[in-house]
Every structure is written in C-alpha cells, then in structure tokens.
Amino acid sequence: MNHSHPFRIKLNDDNYPAQDVTIIKDLNRKCKLNLTYGRMSASHNDKQYLLYCNSTTQFETLLDKSNWPETICNSMYSIDIPRRFPSSYSVVALNIPTQWNVENFCEELKLRYKTIIKGERMFVKGGRPIPRICIDFSSNKELTEILQSKRILLDDDNTAYMIEPYVPPTRILRCYNCQQYDDHIAVRCPNKDKPICFKSGQQHSFNPECQNAVCCAHCKGNHMAGNPNCPQKIATRENKKIQMKAIGQTPTTQTMNSNIWTGDTTRRLFGNATTTQPIILNKVHDNNNDELMKKLDSIENNIQTILKQQAEVNQLINATNIKINNQATEILNINYILNDI
Incomplete structure (x- = not known):
C-alpha cells in the first residue's frame, strides 16, 4: 500500500543532511516504522522533506503527532499532515x-x-x-x-x-513528451523527435525555464497540459468511464453512486x-490551484529532466555505434589490402 500524499517535514534553519536517506534512517531508529521512501522538495526556496508511507500502519501512526520524535537529525522541526x-x-x-x-x-x-x-x-x-x-x-x-x-x-x-x-478516479495517462492523453507513455512515444512543451503547448525541446505564455496543448486554455480542470481531460475521463462500463470493467457490481x-x-x-x-x-479545499500548479511544475520538471538525460544517453550510444561501424569498415578495408598484397 503506497500512500501518494506525503507528510511534509521542515527542519529548523534548513539544516537538512546531505543524503535524503539520513532522515529515513533517523525516523526508523526512533519510531521503529521501517519507512523506506522520502525526498527533498524545494518550491520558491522553501525546502521541505516529503515522507511517504508504505503501509496503513505507518500512515495511521504518523497521523498522531505524539508518535513523532522530539528532533529529526538533531534538529527541531515542524510537520504538515497530508x-x-x-x-x-x-x-x-x-x-x-x-x-x-x-x-x-x-x-x-x-x-x-x-x-x-x-x-x-x-x-x-x-x-x-x-x-x-x-x-x-x-x-x-x-x-x-x-x-x-x-x-x-x-x-x-x-x-x-x-x-x-x-470510489477512486478513473486514471488518465499522459505522455510527458508529446502530451497525448491515454494512448502511450513517454518511453514509447512515437513522436520523440517532436516534443511538445507542457507549459506553452509549443513544439520545442524540454526547457524548464520556458518563457512562452502558458497554453494547454489540448484545449488551448491558459493552463498547462495535464491540469485536472482541462475540459479535454475531463471529457477523456468521461469517455473512458463509458468505455469501461461498456466492457463490464466497473469498479463494483453493486448499485451505488460512484464518487x-x-x-x-x-x-x-x-x-x-x-x-x-x-x-x-x-x-471545497483549503489549498488553491496555485499550490497544485506548483506541485505539478515540480513533478513535470523532474520527469522532463529525466527524459532529457535519457535522450542525451541515446545520442551518445548512437554516436558510439557510428564509430564502431566506421572502425569495422576500416578493418575490412585493411583486410582487403592485405589480401591483395
């Protein structure tokens, strides 16, 4: 069981250890919970450590603030419950x-x-x-x-x-390269040479500092691709729900309202x-869409950075293969010359 909504930990004076796993080890030593995953998140210079739970026991234990240690990595801290x-x-x-x-x-x-x-x-x-x-x-x-x-x-x-x-929502996938909904993922994108910016909706390589106006690649609205309020995303979800019902893949066979x-x-x-x-x-939520967009920006930037690094590795591999082929051709030519001699 993986809870996708993290506990947010802010250490006083931003006194964070060099390694993310250090906080996990300290919490496990003091709380005996066998936590395994956490990571740093920085938004507008506001550093926080995001702690994720693997089980119901961990989640319920951490919901009670009395179960938290007095300090984390020898620092005082504050926590935000999901x-x-x-x-x-x-x-x-x-x-x-x-x-x-x-x-x-x-x-x-x-x-x-x-x-x-x-x-x-x-x-x-x-x-x-x-x-x-x-x-x-x-x-x-x-x-x-x-x-x-x-x-x-x-x-x-x-x-x-x-x-x-x-009832959980119908999940809609999105390709982080071409932004297409519910068809493929970035690794299998057929349009890898034609990336679409998730911020501006324009065709150009990934650039987290893109200065173009925000524009949805799908509905051309003034929001980024993947925004849950996007009319096209909502329509895609509704169509998928109808298709699932048509083939009998409903979440439950009981007559009930699906929420x-x-x-x-x-x-x-x-x-x-x-x-x-x-x-x-x-x-009605206490947080507004601006906070949601900050989270989406962070996720998008991380994913796009990985995609860019993957593309660079692919280019390096292709260049290496070309060199190998050229060397193989030269060896063949040398063999022909030696045979002629």
Whole structure:
C-alpha cells in the first residue's frame, strides 16, 4: 500500500543532511516504522522533506503527532499532515440537509467516531450544494464498521445516515513528451523527435525555464497540459468511464453512486443512481490551484529532466555505434589490402 500524499517535514534553519536517506534512517531508529521512501522538495526556496508511507500502519501512526520524535537529525522541526487521505479512508454520508453546518455535524459525529479528521460539503458544478458530505478518517478500524453496517450513527442507534464508499478516479495517462492523453507513455512515444512543451503547448525541446505564455496543448486554455480542470481531460475521463462500463470493467457490481476525485482541484465526479449521466461535483479545499500548479511544475520538471538525460544517453550510444561501424569498415578495408598484397 503506497500512500501518494506525503507528510511534509521542515527542519529548523534548513539544516537538512546531505543524503535524503539520513532522515529515513533517523525516523526508523526512533519510531521503529521501517519507512523506506522520502525526498527533498524545494518550491520558491522553501525546502521541505516529503515522507511517504508504505503501509496503513505507518500512515495511521504518523497521523498522531505524539508518535513523532522530539528532533529529526538533531534538529527541531515542524510537520504538515497530508491534506488528502487515501480513498480507503473516506466515505460519503447521504441525505445531509444542505442548510446544516458541516463542521457542527462532524463535531457531533466525532463524539462517537474519534478517528474522524474532517468533513466537507459536496457541490454540483456551478456551486449549488447537495445533501452529501465526504468524511475523512485517520484509521480503517471505525471506517470498516461503518462500511459493514452501511450507515453512520449520530447517536446510539437512534439517528443514523446512510453512507456509500468512496470510489477512486478513473486514471488518465499522459505522455510527458508529446502530451497525448491515454494512448502511450513517454518511453514509447512515437513522436520523440517532436516534443511538445507542457507549459506553452509549443513544439520545442524540454526547457524548464520556458518563457512562452502558458497554453494547454489540448484545449488551448491558459493552463498547462495535464491540469485536472482541462475540459479535454475531463471529457477523456468521461469517455473512458463509458468505455469501461461498456466492457463490464466497473469498479463494483453493486448499485451505488460512484464518487470520484479528480486530484487536488476541488472537483469530484460521481454518478447518480437515478440517472444515467454523471454529475460533476466540486469539493471545497483549503489549498488553491496555485499550490497544485506548483506541485505539478515540480513533478513535470523532474520527469522532463529525466527524459532529457535519457535522450542525451541515446545520442551518445548512437554516436558510439557510428564509430564502431566506421572502425569495422576500416578493418575490412585493411583486410582487403592485405589480401591483395
């Protein structure tokens, strides 16, 4: 189980060790969690260490700040808990009046379910609230009981609300070389000699400092390729969902509403059991799209740098092969001369 939403660690005075693995080793020595992956991330000169969990046990342990050590690598530090949780930690409560205050409702639930982290009202596209609340938990234990009973209790069996499980989104791949959706990945890109910039949408080699105006390579909107709000990406996802249903690859055979997040963009997609068309939902997030874009920029830059290095290695290999072929030709010519003699 790999949780893609990291814990963010900021050491005081930016006193980070030279090797990323040093922080992992120090945390494992003090917390006994067998953590294995973490990396540095720098955004606008704000250094942070991103710590990823491999299991539910690790994730739930680190959610409790009392389990963290006093220092990391002999430095004081601060941590940010992930703002989003794995899909297995969320449910959707149904038929919650839109006039109710979500925070107050969740505080009532917390009296019974101690592992509730937060709840957020869901909205139809356009900003109209609907009677559904997404509730995030810090542990699977209480959540499992809720899923088994198919309801969440507000008190001792007297007041209960029906729930439905959270269904992960339909994944849409994107080639980081030509930016094409759901057809191939960069390693197998048939257009390696015609790269498209993920920032400007123009055809030129990878350049993380590209100064051209931001323009989507797909819809020509003022956002980068891969933006979860891109109309073409949304349409591609919907088409893929329809295709999966047509061939029977639905996430579940039960009749239920499918609740889908589209990343960190405050948007959710879920189907209504009484209709055949999906309803697009929005989820209010504390973070805005600017923060999401910073994260995407960092990911894109890392991937594009790797692609550039791979291209350079390929050129070096091709040049070496040409030299080998030339030398082989010279050896043959020498053999012909010697034979003539």
